[in-house]
Amino acid sequence: MPRSVNSVAAKKKRKKILKLAKGFYGARSKLYTVAKNAVEKSRCYSYIGRKQKKRNFRKLWIIRINTAVRKFGFNYSNFINILKNNNLKLTRKTISNLIINKYNLFKKLIKEL
Template identity: 50%
Template sequence: MPRSVNSVAKRARRKKVLKQAKGYFGRRKNVWTVAKNAVDKAMLYAYRDRKAKKRNFRSLWIMRINAAARQEGLSYSQFMGKLKTSDIGLNRKVLADLAMNSPEAFKAIVEKVK
């Protein structure tokens, strides 16, 4: 009896990967082995950078809060420490947004914390 091969699933799997490789340059878009490696690497980068994005935004927020707090005469660490002791439950994202878009509101928070 001849060997049974599931060509339907094989074709579907390859078609899915080649569809993901659409837009790539050269053989990366249409040669199965090259496209498979390119898509695998792209997925790896996407996974890694979803984690890195969170770190990058947190550091951006900290820089913005630090700059705004220093204009009011406090360092970032002093400001965050006093914020915690005064039970103001604003996170870094909101504080950075206030510091950028409404400095008067941020100044009011700093005055309340001092």
């Protein structure tokens, strides 16, 4: 009995991996086995990177808030505490956007506290 090989599916699988490895350096984009390893590792990094992105943006917002609030004699932790005590539910992202885009509104907010 002749040997049956599903070359269509195998070729499709290899092409998919090589397409994902497009733009990688050297053999990482040309050879299937090397590309497979590189793609696998890059997917791990992208998963981790999505988590780090959230962390980094939160850090950035906190730094922006801290520098803006210090001009008015507060520090970051005192400012957040005052917001909580006044039941103002503003996220760090919205406060940061206020600082960047509508600084006058931010000044009014601080003066009312």
